[in-house]
Amino acid sequence: MIYFLEDDDSIRKLVIYGLESQGFEAEGFSLPSAFWRAMEQKAAELVLLDIMLPEEDGLQILKKLRAAPETRRLPVILLTAKNSEFDRVIGLDNGADDFISKPFSMLELIARIRAVLRRSQPAQSVREYRLGPLYVCPEQHIVRVDGQDVTLTNKEFELLCLLLDNQGLVLTRQVLMDRVWGFEAERENRTLDVHIRTLRVKLGAAGGLIETIRGVGYKLGSGT
DSSP: OEEEEOSOHHHHHHHHHHHHHTTOOEEEESSHHHHHHHHHHSOOSEEEEESSOSSSOHHHHHHHHHHSGGGTTOOEEEEESOOSHHHHHHHHHTTOSEEEESSOOHHHHHHHHHHHHHHHSOOOOOOOEEETTEEEETTTTEEEETTEEOOOOHHHHHHHHHHHHTTTSOEEHHHHHHHHTSSOOOTTOOHHHHHHHHHHHHHGGGGGGEEEETTTEEEEOOOO
């Protein structure tokens, strides 16, 4: 939800229409009091804020948003007829994420909004495994042993990641077959054993991390 606080009816309606036409959910307010009531009901994802407003000016509103823990990181773009460098510095120093001078084009406004929303997204955490000489990054499909890249087949990679996800735990043959191959293994089926053997060979110095638990299955140990 994007909230737009602007006391000029024509500008407010035009911007809300433009935002909705681009797939954004948006709501406009002419008075700060109405904006604050809406914020109590539903938090915004981004606020477009005019500076020259009745009741209280945009910079006061911005300071309040930045002072409250729940809105401290809320993206705010200032839209104003004030276009001097001093006004821009004041706005940005008070915590605005961007500053757009009137008149502006809707194309520029949409682009700025998308850019600010992208920057405000929390960084995605990337899974990484470091175990002795072994390094694996599942999201980037990277396997390294002693800093050297190792090429695995898709099934070998899935098998290694499954063991890493359950490090120290014994995974039965049945579980490994079901999770990696997606079908029930027959007793005489040696597919799993062949893949474990080739995986150990390819991992070289890290191959010993894969331990055989006789009569049960396999586990990834600490190698110590």
